[in-house]
Amino acid sequence: MRSLRTGSALASLVTGLALLGTAPAAHAADTPLRDLADAKGKVIGTAVTGSKLTGTYGDIAGGQFNALTPGNAMKWGSVEPVRGTFDWAEADRIVDFAEAHGQQVRGHTLVWHSQNPNWLTNGNWTPAQLRQLMTDHIATEVGRYKGRVATWDVVNEPFNEDGTYRQTLWYNGLGTDYIAQALTAARAADPSAKLYINDYNVEGINAKSTALYNLVRSLKERGVPIDGVGLQAHLILGQVPSTLQQNIQRFADLGLDVAITELDIRMRTPSDSARLAQQAAEYRQVVNACVAVSRCHGVTVWGFTDSDSWIPETFPGEGAATPYDENYAPKPAYYAIAEALGGTTTPPTGACTATYSVVNQWNTGFTGQVRIACEGASLSSWRVNWSYGAGQRISQAWNADCTQSGTAVRCAHASYNGTVPDGGSVTFGFNASWSGSNPVPTVTLDREI
Numbered sequence: 001m002r003s004l005r006t007g008s009a010l011a012s013l014v015t016g017l018a019l020l021g022t023a024p025a026a027h028a029a030d031t032p033l034r035d036l037a038d039a040k041g042k043v044i045g046t047a048v049t050g051s052k053l054t055g056t057y058g059d060i061a062g063g064q065f066n067a068l069t070p071g072n073a074m075k076w077g078s079v080e081p082v083r084g085t086f087d088w089a090e091a092d093r094i095v096d097f098a099e100a101h102g103q104q105v106r107g108h109t110l111v112w113h114s115q116n117p118n119w120l121t122n123g124n125w126t127p128a129q130l131r132q133l134m135t136d137h138i139a140t141e142v143g144r145y146k147g148r149v150a151t152w153d154v155v156n157e158p159f160n161e162d163g164t165y166r167q168t169l170w171y172n173g174l175g176t177d178y179i180a181q182a183l184t185a186a187r188a189a190d191p192s193a194k195l196y197i198n199d200y201n202v203e204g205i206n207a208k209s210t211a212l213y214n215l216v217r218s219l220k221e222r223g224v225p226i227d228g229v230g231l232q233a234h235l236i237l238g239q240v241p242s243t244l245q246q247n248i249q250r251f252a253d254l255g256l257d258v259a260i261t262e263l264d265i266r267m268r269t270p271s272d273s274a275r276l277a278q279q280a281a282e283y284r285q286v287v288n289a290c291v292a293v294s295r296c297h298g299v300t301v302w303g304f305t306d307s308d309s310w311i312p313e314t315f316p317g318e319g320a321a322t323p324y325d326e327n328y329a330p331k332p333a334y335y336a337i338a339e340a341l342g343g344t345t346t347p348p349t350g351a352c353t354a355t356y357s358v359v360n361q362w363n364t365g366f367t368g369q370v371r372i373a374c375e376g377a378s379l380s381s382w383r384v385n386w387s388y389g390a391g392q393r394i395s396q397a398w399n400a401d402c403t404q405s406g407t408a409v410r411c412a413h414a415s416y417n418g419t420v421p422d423g424g425s426v427t428f429g430f431n432a433s434w435s436g437s438n439p440v441p442t443v444t445l446d447r448e449i
């Protein structure tokens with residue numbers, strides 16, 4: 001945390017304070033992540049929700065990333081909710097958007113145990129029927145996007161944690177060979193698409209990743225079409241596997257591509273500056289590992305903003321897992337990704353200022369306010385400090401959490417107003433007592449991130 005102080009009182013009751021040079025803040029001169037990744041021959045992708053691809057969300061998705069993965073839109077339950085009735089609207093929207101923005105698409109996902117339509121899950125299929133359903137589904141979906149989807153997560157999450165096969169609709173009905181059948185059907189439907197098996201908790205070397213390793217090695221030996229493995233990388237702060245790069249390398253050494261397909265790094269919420277700094281270091285570590293291995297295709301984040309992340313719903317009390325906060329302000333993790341991709345991040349040229357003023361004063365008390373405004377910079381958390389030299393005492397505050405100890409006052413953002421976007425402002429108020437004189441104090445604005 002850094003802070004700057006100014007002591008200059010503006011007019012009679014106003015003190016201004018400039019917060020300069022403290023990253024992070026969006027800055028037009030920074031090279032977009034996609035340009036940095038392009039220069040390295042890597043993918044930097046994000047999962048997206050098709051209906052959100054407008055406004056700021058669309059600007060960032062299109063401007064910063066060179067690949068998109070539909071977060072849900074291509075899953076079987078999304079595209080064929082009723083047998084024989086297809087809904088491609090959201091998937092089409094994402095593919096169209098990607099093409100308009102010169103982005104690759106990672107198709108996600110064809111054969112999975114989750115997010116399947118009820119008619120499929122609840123059907124009582126013979127193995128032959130099940131196989132036909134699976135291969136028809138692959139032919140239909142891959143065929144529809146032939147030449148437009150660069151890569152498919154053909155099979156998703158086939159393993160248990162101990163490396164045994166997960167008991168799914170597919171495994172139970174077709175045995176382990178459903179994987180080879182699915183890959184073969186996908187190759188037939190689009191011979192130029194890259195075909196992957198994708199799983200989670202396979203980032204480091206462990207029983208599950210070794211099972212995946214043995215599977216893809218044997219598929220290759222058998223001549224089954226397989227181009228790569230996806231390491232999802234839904235990580236927990238402080239738990240990036242130390243063997244990540246070594247694990248990527250061992251798959252690469254089999255002659256396979258590797259992609260980090262669903263990166264996020266979750267933490268307890270609310271976040272704080274220390275955890276966000278640690279998260280940045282861990283994002284950097286993951287991107288570095290991929291950059292270090294030439295067959296590592298790239299990194300996709302599972303949602304680029306905390307407002308579009310699966311974490312808070314699935315893990316109550318956890319979140320802040322993506323590189324942008326809920327208001328689209330880039331977090332330290334964003335800058336870490338940029339630097340790992342070879343970028344340099346420039347300090348913001350703008351500033352955030354805190355302005356103290358007395359809005360109403362009577363014989364024993366007064367109402368004061370502090371306005372925090374940003375221009376060319378942004379904040380995702382803030383704290384304002386000052387010292388009362390003339391015996392003033394705060395009795396009550398709103399829109400901030402204020403404490404006074406002796407002469408020292410500290411006011412921190414409330415749960416709902418920590419973010420001050422570029423061009424925006426936040427104001428909090430308080431009542432206090434005074435006697436004798438009520439001079440305007442010098443305020444200090446701290447960024448907690």
Ligand code: G2I
Nearest residue numbers: 071072108109114115156200232234262302309310
């Ligand atoms: O679970 C996290 C990811 C693990 N790897 C495979 C990914 O496909 C998976 O993505 C998530 C989506 O990000 C979530 O958005 O898959 C979840 C389902 O397992 C998705 O959640 C579902 C919710 O559970 C539904 O309530 C919701 O209707 O998203 C649906 C669409 O928003």
